Amino acid sequence: MRISRAGWALMTALSLFIVFVAAKYLTFDPSVYFEQQREIYIDRALPLGLHVTGAIVALAIGPLQFATPIRRRLPRLHRTIGILYLLGCLAGGIGGLLLAPTAHGGPIATAGFIGLAVSWLVTGTMGLYMIRTGRVADHRRWMIRSFALTFSAVTLRLMLIGYATLSAAGLITLDFTTAYVAIAWLCWVPNLLIALHFTRSAKHPQPRESITV
């Protein structure tokens, strides 16, 4: 799977925009918190800080790993950014798991965020394992899947903007909590399915007639 320059630029711009939006949380000023969860976040500043710090790092530097010139010409830099990215996923994932039980919307939203956090931790770990065992193509596949999940922070917020716009225009009558519960799943499952589609193994079994006996 190769990404075009325009695609990379759009992915990077959207990622940096969400990094900028989310960074406000690191002021720990309750007035910037997600309104419905303000009281919960005041009580849970530690997991929130762990989650947002780690996730911001992963989202900010993840796109650099797709830049071919860095991968080809500066492999050490690629490795250093990769380590930081995985540490970001680890902190963000553990923080996400800790925040999930109190997520807005109840158990279905909680399950969605737990699914996302577990998939995020698993794909990052697999990416690391593959490179440690010298399987470069598989490392690439798992890291693409990992970043597709990191990018769910972008899809979640784009979906919330879409919901707010359609609601304000009177085009949908869904209440916010129902929409949020659906988005807790929709922000990552399609990302993962698309990444799995584009990273499926190139090794297909040969058709019977072409096998030489």
Ligand code: HEM
């Ligand atoms: C990919 C795995 C991720 C998981 C499992 C995850 C999980 C969660 C959970 C459970 C919450 C609490 C939601 C609630 O209270 O209703 C949350 C909130 C939050 N997350 Fe993540 N998250 C992930 C990625 C990210 C990324 C990459 C960012 C970086 C920008 C991010 C930034 C935030 C922020 C700022 C909040 C506070 C609430 C808000 O403004 O939406 N998350 N996350």
